[in-house]
Amino acid sequence: MKRFIAVSGLTIMLIFSGCSSAKETNLGVSTIDTNGWLSTVAIETVPAPKVAPTPIVVPAPAVIKVDVISLPQADGKVGKVVVSDDDKTTMLDQAWQKVETKHLDKKEILSKEIVESKYRDLLEAMPEEPNNYRMYFKYDSTDIVGDSKILMQIVEDITSNPTLKVDVIGYTDRAGDDAYNKILSMKRAQKVVKLLESKGIDNKLIALDYYGEENPIVPTEDGVANEQNRRVEVTIK
Amino acid sequence: MKIFNLIILLGMFSFILANEAALVKKLKGNAHIVREGKELAIGVGTKVLEKDKIITRASSSVGLIFKDNTRISVGSNSEFTVEEYMFNLSEKKEVFTTNLSKGSLECVTGLISKINPKAFQLKAKTATMGIRGTHFIVDVN
Structure with a gap:
C-alpha cells in the first residue's frame, strides 16, 4: 500500500514537473523545448494545450525575514553559529549577536535584556539540560x-x-x-x-x-x- | 525459505517504523502534531517521530528533548517539522534535518552536532537557508 502511494506520488511529481516545464515554455524559455525526456513525460501525462495560452504572470515572492541570534552556552562560552542563504554564508561568534537573512552582511549586537524579553516564551519552554x-x-x-x-x-x-x-x-x-x-x-x-x-x-x-x-x-x-x-x-x- | 521470509518481514518493519526522535518535555497552551495527515494531541511525554510536524497556537509553546540530547523549544504560532532524524553512533549514522517554516525556536545542540556537525541541518522557511551552531534562536517573520 505504501509502495503504491510512493509510486503515485512519483507520478504526481512527474506530472507537476511536466506542468512547470510547460509554464516555462510559455514564458519563453526555449531550452525546455529541446529537453527531450522532460517534454516526453509532459506529453504522456498532460495533454498539450490546443491554444497557446497567454503568458503566466509569476507573482513576486513574499519578502521573508528570518532573524538568527546567537546565545551563550550554559558555561558562558559562545559557540559559532553559521547561517547560509543561497550561496552566501556568515558566522555569528558573539553572544546576543543577530543577523537577518537577505542582509547577511548586516550584523548587530543586541542586549541580553532585549533578547530575553522578546523571546521569553522560548526561553521558558526550553527543557533543562538533562x-x-x-x-x-x-x-x-x-x-x-x-x-x-x-x-x-x-x-x-x-x-x-x-x-x-x-x-x-x-x-x-x-x-x-x-x-x-x-x-x-x-x-x-x-x-x-x-x-x-x-x-x-x-x-x-x-x-x-x-x-x-x-x-x-x-x-x-x-x-x-x-x-x-x-x-x-x-x-x- | 523461512529465513528469506523473515528478512522480508524485518524489511517491512523497518519500512513502517519511523525513527523516534524526541520527547515532549514541556508544554504550554495549545499545540499538536501532524503525523501522516492526522492531528494528534500533545502531552508531556509524547514521542515525536521523524516526519512529524509540530504546530503551536497563540501563547503556546513546546519544549523538546531529542535522543542525542539536542534541546529545542518551539514558540507560539509556529510550524516545526522533524524531516529526518537518525542517531546511531555504532552504525555511524547521524542525520538531523529540521525545518522551521513559521514562527520561532530556540536550539541547544547535542551529540549529533558535536560528533558530526555536517549531519545537523536546520532549515528556516526556505530550503536554501541553513543554520548550524550550538545555541541560537531562529525567528521567521
Whole structure:
C-alpha cells in the first residue's frame, strides 16, 4: 500500500514537473523545448494545450525575514553559529549577536535584556539540560569502579523528579577489537540497567544503548586503554 | 525459505517504523502534531517521530528533548517539522534535518552536532537557508 502511494506520488511529481516545464515554455524559455525526456513525460501525462495560452504572470515572492541570534552556552562560552542563504554564508561568534537573512552582511549586537524579553516564551519552554552521570569500569570488565554512592544519587534523581526517560549508554576504551568492545559496552549497560531495576526503577523508563569505542571522553589511538572511556552514561530526561 | 521470509518481514518493519526522535518535555497552551495527515494531541511525554510536524497556537509553546540530547523549544504560532532524524553512533549514522517554516525556536545542540556537525541541518522557511551552531534562536517573520 505504501509502495503504491510512493509510486503515485512519483507520478504526481512527474506530472507537476511536466506542468512547470510547460509554464516555462510559455514564458519563453526555449531550452525546455529541446529537453527531450522532460517534454516526453509532459506529453504522456498532460495533454498539450490546443491554444497557446497567454503568458503566466509569476507573482513576486513574499519578502521573508528570518532573524538568527546567537546565545551563550550554559558555561558562558559562545559557540559559532553559521547561517547560509543561497550561496552566501556568515558566522555569528558573539553572544546576543543577530543577523537577518537577505542582509547577511548586516550584523548587530543586541542586549541580553532585549533578547530575553522578546523571546521569553522560548526561553521558558526550553527543557533543562538533562542530568548526566558516568559510572566507570575496570579494564575489560563489567565491574564498576568505586562505591555505590553514584547509583544511589541516580536513583534519587530519577524518583524525585518528573522523569520521562532514562538513557543508559555503554562505552569502552580502544583496547581490544571493535566487535568485542561493542559487546562489552552492551554488557556494561545491561549491568547498570539491572542495578537500577534492583533499586525499583521501572524498566519502561529505561532505554539501553551501547556504542563500543565511539564518542570517547578522551580521544586516543586505537589499542589504547583509558579508564575515563570505560564507562556507562546515565542521562535522566 | 523461512529465513528469506523473515528478512522480508524485518524489511517491512523497518519500512513502517519511523525513527523516534524526541520527547515532549514541556508544554504550554495549545499545540499538536501532524503525523501522516492526522492531528494528534500533545502531552508531556509524547514521542515525536521523524516526519512529524509540530504546530503551536497563540501563547503556546513546546519544549523538546531529542535522543542525542539536542534541546529545542518551539514558540507560539509556529510550524516545526522533524524531516529526518537518525542517531546511531555504532552504525555511524547521524542525520538531523529540521525545518522551521513559521514562527520561532530556540536550539541547544547535542551529540549529533558535536560528533558530526555536517549531519545537523536546520532549515528556516526556505530550503536554501541553513543554520548550524550550538545555541541560537531562529525567528521567521
